[in-house]
Amino acid sequence: MSTSTIAKGLEGVVAASSGVCYIDGDAGVLAYRGIDIHELADSSTFEETCYLLWFGKLPKKAELADLKQKLGAERKIDPAIYDMMRRVPKTATPMEVLRTAVSALSFYDSEAEKIDHDANVRKAIRLTSQIAMIVAGYDRIRKGKNVVDPDPSLSHAANFLLQLNGEKPSATAEKALDVALILHADHELNASTFAARVTAATLSDMHSAITSAIGALKGPLHGGANEAVMRMLFDIDKKGADPVDYVKDMLANKKKISGFGHRVYHTEDPRATHLRQMSRDLGRSANPKWYELSAKIEQYIKTEKGLNANVDFYSASTYTTLGLDVDLFTPVFAVSRISGWAAHVIEQLDDNRLIRPRADYIGPAYPNKYVPMEKR
Numbered sequence: 001m002s003t004s005t006i007a008k009g010l011e012g013v014v015a016a017s018s019g020v021c022y023i024d025g026d027a028g029v030l031a032y033r034g035i036d037i038h039e040l041a042d043s044s045t046f047e048e049t050c051y052l053l054w055f056g057k058l059p060k061k062a063e064l065a066d067l068k069q070k071l072g073a074e075r076k077i078d079p080a081i082y083d084m085m086r087r088v089p090k091t092a093t094p095m096e097v098l099r100t101a102v103s104a105l106s107f108y109d110s111e112a113e114k115i116d117h118d119a120n121v122r123k124a125i126r127l128t129s130q131i132a133m134i135v136a137g138y139d140r141i142r143k144g145k146n147v148v149d150p151d152p153s154l155s156h157a158a159n160f161l162l163q164l165n166g167e168k169p170s171a172t173a174e175k176a177l178d179v180a181l182i183l184h185a186d187h188e189l190n191a192s193t194f195a196a197r198v199t200a201a202t203l204s205d206m207h208s209a210i211t212s213a214i215g216a217l218k219g220p221l222h223g224g225a226n227e228a229v230m231r232m233l234f235d236i237d238k239k240g241a242d243p244v245d246y247v248k249d250m251l252a253n254k255k256k257i258s259g260f261g262h263r264v265y266h267t268e269d270p271r272a273t274h275l276r277q278m279s280r281d282l283g284r285s286a287n288p289k290w291y292e293l294s295a296k297i298e299q300y301i302k303t304e305k306g307l308n309a310n311v312d313f314y315s316a317s318t319y320t321t322l323g324l325d326v327d328l329f330t331p332v333f334a335v336s337r338i339s340g341w342a343a344h345v346i347e348q349l350d351d352n353r354l355i356r357p358r359a360d361y362i363g364p365a366y367p368n369k370y371v372p373m374e375k376r
Helices: 037-043 046-055 061-073 079-087 094-108 117-142 156-165 171-183 191-201 206-217 225-239 243-252 270-285 289-305 311-321 326-350
Strands: 021-024 029-032
Touching: 029 037, 029 046, 029 270, 037 171, 037 270, 046 061, 046 117, 046 156, 046 171, 046 326, 061 117, 079 094, 079 117, 094 117, 094 206, 094 326, 117 156, 117 206, 117 326, 156 171, 171 270, 171 311, 171 326, 191 206, 191 326, 206 326, 225 243, 225 289, 225 311, 225 326, 243 289, 270 289, 270 311, 289 311, 311 326
Parallel strands: none
Antiparallel strands: 021 029
16 A cells, blocks of 8 residues: 555646646636737637647747648548548447547548657647548538538638538637637646647557547546536526526536536636637627526526636537537537647657556555465
């Protein structure tokens, strides 16, 4: 038996040195490469944020134009991937399809096994373009619609909405998704990012690491919370219930209210600040119902339980107002987080050490002798 202190869930354990993401949970600070998320959400774009994460600095005009050109050039997928998505069972979820398709992308990538820095940057660009296409493409395939070709003149956010909905998005919708992609781009050593780094640390390849990350993101304790929020809002609306009475009843029955509290932040999740505004603004231009329900629930939970909304709470109403189905919320998280996952994989492989922690053994005492079958 070890005498070491066990941190269940590795809470509070520092497992790596990283220059990608800075968090101060007490002050409610999230920053990429030292730049506050509020500044990025107000002034940057997702493409510029990708450059910042991958190259460690903000791009100059020509550098950003070059990255946009490369992202556009990589918006292509081997037809075999689409064929595979057409053949999956009707019961397959978008996250299952995304996990499998990203793994399969390595079959058609000539650099799949290369793990040097430059090859990893190229694969970061490639996968960022391709994951967005997979999520949008599968949604159309499962609905019996044709896959939509990308438009090289559009931004990453606009292309995703074009390929999802079959029409060029409004400026409001494009901006909302672009900001959402920035807000979700990275979050230090969260479960999926840590999974990616553990896989990369074995000197496995980028596709394997990102597949590991997607598998971790699929879990409802990581990527699925905003789905639970939206299902709650749908149920409130369907029943015509008062939202405060509804959550009071949930709490009385010891049910968890998704979208509140955070392991890292002890004040408001800084991402929630922007998503609340986006939900309100989108509601004004479309349907304000989901924002209004959310706001009443948030006020009650904050007043009665002292819990702040996290990134998942208002992303639910934001994504629904953008026309996304609930089971696309987590895949859209991946459309953004691939940028951060890739940045961490690049960083891990640039200065690698195998990640191999120990466990506190609590099994039968040693030596526990083997007993022959006839004596058991």
